[in-house]
Amino acid sequence: MHLKFAQDIESLLKQLSSQPLTLGQILAETSERGFSLSIGLLVLPFLFPMPPGLSSVLGSGCFFLAIQMAMGKRSPWLPKKVAKFKFPRSFSLKLLQNLRRVNRWLEKIVRHRWLPIAENAYIWRSNGLCIAWLTILLMLPIPLTNPLPAAVILLLVVATLEADGLLMCCGYGLTLAVTFFFAFIGYALWQAPDLLPNFFR
Numbered sequence: 001m002h003l004k005f006a007q008d009i010e011s012l013l014k015q016l017s018s019q020p021l022t023l024g025q026i027l028a029e030t031s032e033r034g035f036s037l038s039i040g041l042l043v044l045p046f047l048f049p050m051p052p053g054l055s056s057v058l059g060s061g062c063f064f065l066a067i068q069m070a071m072g073k074r075s076p077w078l079p080k081k082v083a084k085f086k087f088p089r090s091f092s093l094k095l096l097q098n099l100r101r102v103n104r105w106l107e108k109i110v111r112h113r114w115l116p117i118a119e120n121a122y123i124w125r126s127n128g129l130c131i132a133w134l135t136i137l138l139m140l141p142i143p144l145t146n147p148l149p150a151a152v153i154l155l156l157v158v159a160t161l162e163a164d165g166l167l168m169c170c171g172y173g174l175t176l177a178v179t180f181f182f183a184f185i186g187y188a189l190w191q192a193p194d195l196l197p198n199f200f201r
Contacts, residue, residue: 005037043150044154046147069128130175134149137178
């Protein structure tokens with residue numbers, strides 16, 4: 001694997017599958033990179049079917065970390081309940097298998113480029129703000145929509161770790177697109193008595 005993100009996430013998942021670590025321990029081990037790595041680890045399951053009951057813990061953890069990024073924090077913190085969360089071993093093994101599929105796709109689009117943007121002092125906050133907003137959309141109880149905001153969050157996380165300014169800009173554009181998509185769904189649900197009959201004609 002060529003991406004630092006993929007190497008680090010695979011290493012973490014292997015540890016989780018053999019000796020489960022809490023999210024708090026992962027943050028302590030990964031230092032400042034713990035923000036992006038932990039968000040990536042938390043959001044990765046939303047790309048695939050996952051056991052019930054995990055989405056609220058994973059989503060809230062992602063949101064807390066993203067808000068701290070938006071505030072310019074460099075030392076991550078999680079509430080005790082979330083920090084003590086451990087990935088089930090079987091689930092970690094499944095994620096490890098799926099990670100290779102995700103990595104093959106990411107390697108084709110991620111590059112070390114547009115450094116004036118990637119290394120700008122305000123980009124860290126901007127990425128955190130976008131991730132926090134996408135996490136809110138991610139946690140909305142709308143069936144079959146989780147992969148959309150999850151994929152954009154993962155894109156922003158990888159762009160942050162790999163210093164890919166172009167990919168960050170694409171992530172901002174996709175954040176707007178996903179926002180408009182959810183706004184359309186909200187409008188459609190609000191107007192459901194009028195729109196749904198016409199939709200099924």
